[in-house]
Amino acid sequence: MRGETFRPEGDGYDGHDRYDEERTGFQRAARHRPAIIVGARCPGGVRLAVEFAAVHGLPVTVKATGHGPAVLADGGVLVTTCRMDGVRIDAATATTHPEAGARWEQVVPEASRSGLAPLNGSAPHVAAVPYTLGGGLRLLSSAYGYAADHVRAMDVVTADTRLRHVTPDSDPDLFWALLGGPRQLRHRRRAGDRPAAGRADLRQRSRVEEHRNENRRQALVGPWWAADGPSVAGPA
Structure with a gap:
């Protein structure tokens, strides 16, 4: 190992x-x-x-x-997973592949070299994958929505000790649960996440707008969490 x-x-x-x-x-x-x-x-x-x-x-x-x-x-x-900090950018498809421990301070510079602006938050030392798994609502969300909405695929270790490549087509229930589901359900090694296409130096949205978006998120997410979702096996 x-x-x-x-x-x-x-x-x-x-x-x-x-x-x-x-x-x-x-x-x-x-x-x-x-x-x-x-x-x-x-x-x-x-x-x-x-x-x-x-x-x-x-x-x-x-x-x-x-x-x-x-x-x-x-x-x-x-x-x-802090040692798993690799980042790969596919400029042709405007897609980033951060490993489980990669931080935004590693992802953003790589993406900017290709003229891309990831849907990251305001703290560069936060890990990109857990942020995205939690929904990811900051900075550019008013224009592009949640970071989780742009995920295409994930490499996941599940409770049966299998390493799976999960997509909306291959495992729709597991894919759903990983994006915003309870933390104990998930560990993701790497994500195929599509950043917002555009210049990497887009200006930060105002704090007033961010606060308004957060209130809107709370109003929407509260009822969603109250509903029962599919039963999905996880590593814990």
């Missing part, structure tokens, strides 16, 4: 300082206390981590930058 593993202090593995650093994200309101952390570097590392958890009956949680709240991995397996 390409990657690293981290255990709590006193077990003969990596030191406590590295374990503590690996489990801590930007959001520190709640801190993970997993039995083991897998710092994955490739899809195979993620798959093996999920397989290990399944064999031992352990819960799984995924952390990229740790900006958003997540189900705590206490006593379970925490998969960190």
Whole structure:
């Protein structure tokens, strides 16, 4: 497996300082206390981590930058994806392929070289994939909608330890659940996400407009979350 593993202090593995650093994200309101952390570097590392958890009956949680709240991995397996930070841009199709840990500060410069403006938020150190999985509503959303609306495909490790290439045609229910679904349903390795075509130096929308859009989102999303969606297996 390409990657690293981290255990709590006193077990003969990596030191406590590295374990503590690996489990801590930007959001520190709640801190993970997993039995083991897998710092994955490739899809195979993620798959093996999920397989290990399944064999031992352990819960799984995924952390990229740790900006958003997540189900705590206490006593379970925490998969960190910050090392999976590759970004590929296909200028011909105006599509970006960020890996699970790639941040917007890595995606935006790559896209701008092709004259593209991704549907990113205002914080460059947020991971692109979790942002998109959560819907993605900021800056250019008034013109182009949610970032999630522009996703074409995803590479996902599911609870049965399979690495799947998910599209709206191949797995419509799973595709639906991954885009904005509960965090415990999902871990996505890479997304095929189409940025908004245009100049990368488009001006930022006003804060007043952003606030208005956020209020509109809350009004729309609230009833949607109250409805029952399809039953989809996930890694946790």
